[in-house]
Amino acid sequence: MSEVIQLEGLSKSYDRFELRDITVGIKEGYITGLIGPNGAGKTSLIQMIMGMVYPDQGEIQLFGQNHLLHQAAIKDRIGYVSDENIYYERLTVNQMKRIIAPFYSRWNEDIYQKYQERFKLPQDKKIKDLSKGMKIKFSLAIALSHDADLLIMDEPTSGLDPIFRRELLELLSEHIQDEKKSILFSTHNTMDLDRIADYIVFINDGRLVFNEMKESLTEKYLLVKGGRELLDRDVRRWFIGIRETAVGFEGLIGNRAEGERYFKDTAICEIPTLEEIMYFTVKGSEAHA
């Protein structure tokens, strides 16, 4: 199985934040969710992949090519949806499209028109007068109209109403039917990824926590709920993160088999959601920091 994005030992220092030694591969033909809390480094990572920010160390390869040496050819195959508007606010939707279209070798005007109608994009409205959801829809229409092999989307569902949110997820599922297409989708709303993602890349505090198939996460992690009397010093060490209340605790264990063996008769054992995995991992890392 080939990798459409390969990140090798990426590091980048900012004033108050650091991405450290990120090595990860994004599989071709799948939807990969990039998750992490706010400020974890998701946008920085995407900006590095897009060549907007340079890593201090490490190498980025897209479609098997160095992303700096083949910038134009690589970006011709990428559809990018940013978390914030990057288009010229004073131009209309139609003017902006007319600026963008000639740059792409595989631009398809019919497909753009189809999405324009589907998303009800007002052609003569200025970008600045569009709602956030409409801006995302416009970005998406552009990204889908040049037959991109890789969609890179930074928080695309934030600011969308629930109806279009679902429609977008369906759209992405349709897009991925062609096995050569891949999607990297960053979000902190894990419910979106529960629905459509095949792989999950989790970063926290600038470090890679895991890059796993979504299905394998349920085989690996276990959510345990029980009374506090079960927690002694040795047991606590098994947990990635624990939330304690006056009456009991909830905690995430990274070794499901071992957790089930120990807790199956004394506590409630559940399959954790992505949100729970993210929550307890972040909580655990804060406790150990």
Add this chain to the structure above:
Amino acid sequence: MRNSIYLIRKDFFLVRKFLLLLIPYYIIIGFTNVDAYSVFALLPAMLILLNACAMDVLDNNQRFQISLPVPRHQLVLAKYLSLIPYAIISLICTLLLYLSGVLSGQISEPVAWRELLLTIATFPVLAAFYLPLYFWLGQKGMQIVNFAFIMLIMLNITATSHLAKRFPALLDWIHPQTSSHILLWAIGGVAYIFLLYCSYLISLRIFVKKDI
């Protein structure tokens, strides 16, 4: 090259409303200073450039450019190539101003080509200093730099007329009948191209490694 044309086209999309402001500008100049028409060829070109650059850094728009399938060095090159159409627009507008001066009887002299072309040629020289600053500062500090450059242009216009009064030889030199010193023109031409090329290399060095 094709990408550079598309990028210049993009700049024209951005400044199209500003271009309309040139009409009242030239009408006012036509009424007030039509006899010194040639020195007013500089300001519009520089203002178009300043406007296009300002629009590019306004709302994360450099990120948009980076997201396009265009290498960074072509983004820099397109900004330098855009100086040509801006200069041509200024030249055409100034010639139209001259023509209207002739038709209204306010100008009887033939076109001062050398003076006019020297004024137009000053535009890329100013741009050679401006563009590296633009690529270096981006959105931060550009308002101050833009203000400084507009002041510089205004000073340039008044300084030219003062210099001409103080040094009549300068007027002789730019007069069309004065014989041309080929060697002087050649040295000036090489220095001019060298300056522009150095400016381009500096901009390239700044922008190609810059985090946007």
